[in-house]
Amino acid sequence: MRQRIAVVGSGPGGLAFARVLHRHGCSATVLERDPAPDARPPGGTLDLHQGLGQLALEKAGLLAEFQALSRPEGQAMRILDTDGTVLRDWRPRPGERANPEIDRGQLRDLLLGTLDVQWGRGVTRVVPGTPDGVLVHFADGRQETFDLVVGADGAWSRVRPAVSPATPHYTGVTSVETSLDDVDTRHPGLARLTGDGSVAVYGANRSLVAQRNSGGHVKVYARFRAPLDWHTGLDPADAEAVRASLLALFDGWAEPVLDLLRHGTAFVHRPLYVLPVSHTWTHVPGVTLLGDAAHLMPPLGAGANLAMLEGAELAESIAAGPDDPDEAVRAFEETMWARAGRWAQITTAGLERLVSPDPAEALAVFDRVQPS
Ligand SMILES: Cc1cc2nc3c(=O)[nH]c(=O)nc-3n(C[C@H](O)[C@H](O)[C@H](O)COP(=O)(O)OP(=O)(O)OC[C@H]3O[C@@H](n4cnc5c(N)ncnc54)[C@H](O)[C@@H]3O)c2cc1C
Numbered sequence: 263m264r265q266r267i268a269v270v271g272s273g274p275g276g277l278a279f280a281r282v283l284h285r286h287g288c289s290a291t292v293l294e295r296d297p298a299p300d301a302r303p304p305g306g307t308l309d310l311h312q313g314l315g316q317l318a319l320e321k322a323g324l325l326a327e328f329q330a331l332s333r334p335e336g337q338a339m340r341i342l343d344t345d346g347t348v349l350r351d352w353r354p355r356p357g358e359r360a361n362p363e364i365d366r367g368q369l370r371d372l373l374l375g376t377l378d379v380q381w382g383r384g385v386t387r388v389v390p391g392t393p394d395g396v397l398v399h400f401a402d403g404r405q406e407t408f409d410l411v412v413g414a415d416g417a418w419s420r421v422r423p424a425v426s427p428a429t430p431h432y433t434g435v436t437s438v439e440t441s442l443d444d445v446d447t448r449h450p451g452l453a454r455l456t457g458d459g460s461v462a463v464y465g466a467n468r469s470l471v472a473q474r475n476s477g478g479h480v481k482v483y484a485r486f487r488a489p490l491d492w493h494t495g496l497d498p499a500d501a502e503a504v505r506a507s508l509l510a511l512f513d514g515w516a517e518p519v520l521d522l523l524r525h526g527t528a529f530v531h532r533p534l535y536v537l538p539v540s541h542t543w544t545h546v547p548g549v550t551l552l553g554d555a556a557h558l559m560p561p562l563g564a565g566a567n568l569a570m571l572e573g574a575e576l577a578e579s580i581a582a583g584p585d586d587p588d589e590a591v592r593a594f595e596e597t598m599w600a601r602a603g604r605w606a607q608i609t610t611a612g613l614e615r616l617v618s619p620d621p622a623e624a625l626a627v628f629d630r631v632q633p634s
Pocket residue numbers: 270271272273274275276293294295296306307308309310383384385386414415416417418419420552553554555561562563564565566567568569
C-alpha cells in the first residue's frame with residue numbers, strides 16, 4: 263500500500279524533501295501555514311555549499327538551473343575596521359563555485375516548480391500512534407491522518423513536541439535587519455562599500471554586515487549582545503526611533519558604515535534563538551523532524567544547506583522503498599544528528615567569536631574559513 267506522507271512546512275527543507283520524492287515518482291502532501299508563496303517577504307540571500315545545499319539540488323535534478331540563477335561573485339567578502347579601514351578584501355577566483363549566493367525567493371521558486379503545496383494549512387498539533395496513523399490537527403479545526411509526518415516547520419515547530427520537549431533559547435545576540443533598494447543608482451557609495459558580495463564590520467560585542475542580493479537590493483544586519491527586552495519603550499514599527507537607537511549603539515563607527523543604517527528602510531527585530539547543540543530524541547514511529555525544527559542554530563550559513571540536504575536524503579531513502587520505512591527514518595535521524603551536531607558546534611562557537619568583546623576574534627574566524 264502507498265504510504266501517506268505529509269511534510270509540514272515549505273521552507274528549503276520541506277520543499278527539497280517533496281521535490282526529491284517527486285523526482286522518484288513518489289509524493290508527499292506539503293502543508294504550509296502561509297496563505298500563498300508570496301504572503302511575506304522571502305528574506306535575504308543564502309549561500310549554498312558544494313556538498314550540502316548544492317548536493318541537495320543535484321539530487322533534485324536542479325543543479326544546472328541553480329548554477330544559471332546563482333551569483334558566484336556574491337561570495338566576495340570585505341572586512342572593515344570600525345574606522346572604515348579595509349582589513350580583508352577577498353574575491354572568488356573565476357569559476358569558484360564553492361558557496362554561490364541565491365536570493366531566498368529564487369530558491370523557493372526553483373524548488374517549488376510545479377509541486378502542489380497546500381497553502382494556508384497551519385498545523386497546530388501532531389499526535390502519533392492513533393489506530394489510523396499519525397493524526398494532524400490544523401488551525402481551522404480540521405484533522406487528517408498520515409503514515410509519516412515530517413516536521414520541516416522551522417524554529418517554532420508544531421511537530422517537534424510529538425518527539426521532543428526541547429524549545430529554542432535566546433543566544434544573547436539580537437539581529438536587527440534593514441534593507442536598501444536600487445543601491446547602485448540611489449546609494450552608489452554604499453554599493454561600492456558592499457561590493458559584489460558582503461561587507462562586514464566587527465566592533466566590541468557588535469557587528470554590521472551588508473549583503474548584496476540580486477536586483478540592486480542590499481540587506482543590512484546589525485547584530486549585538488543585548489538582553490531580550492533591549493527595546494523596551496521602543497516601538498519596533500517606528501523606523502526612525504529604531505534607527506536612532508541603532509545609530510547610538512554604533513556611535514563612533516565610520517560615517518560610510520553608519521550610512522548603511524541611515525538609509526535603511528523598515529527594520530525587523532530578530533533575536534537569535536537556538537536549540538540545544540546535539541539535540542536528539544527517542545525515535546517515534548511515524549514522525550520525524552528536519553532542518554531548523556530539528557537543530558535550530560545561529561544563522562551562519564549552514565541552516566538552509568543542512569535542511570535541504572536532509573530533505574533530499576530522507577526522500578531518497580524513502581523512495582528506495584525499504585521493507586521497513588520506519589527503519590529508513592531511524593537511519594536518517596542518526597545521520598542528521600551527527601552532521602547537524604557538528605555544525606551546531608561550529609556555528610555556536612562562530613557566533614561567540616563574531617559578536618565578541620574582542621573584534622580580532624572575528625577576523626581570526628574569517629582567516630580560518632577563507633585563508634588568502
Ligand atoms: C538572516 C539569516 C541569514 C541566513 N543565511 C543563511 C545562509 O546563508 N545559508 C544557510 O544555509 N542558512 C542561512 N540561514 C538559516 C536558514 O534561513 C534556515 O536554517 C533555513 O531557512 C531552515 O529551513 P527550514 O526549511 O528548516 O525552515 P524554514 O525556512 O523556517 O521554513 C519553515 C516553513 O514552515 C512553515 N511553517 C511554520 N510553522 C508551520 C505550521 N505550524 N504549519 C505549517 N507550516 C508551518 C513556515 O511558514 C515556513 O514556510 C539564515 C538565517 C537568517 C535568519
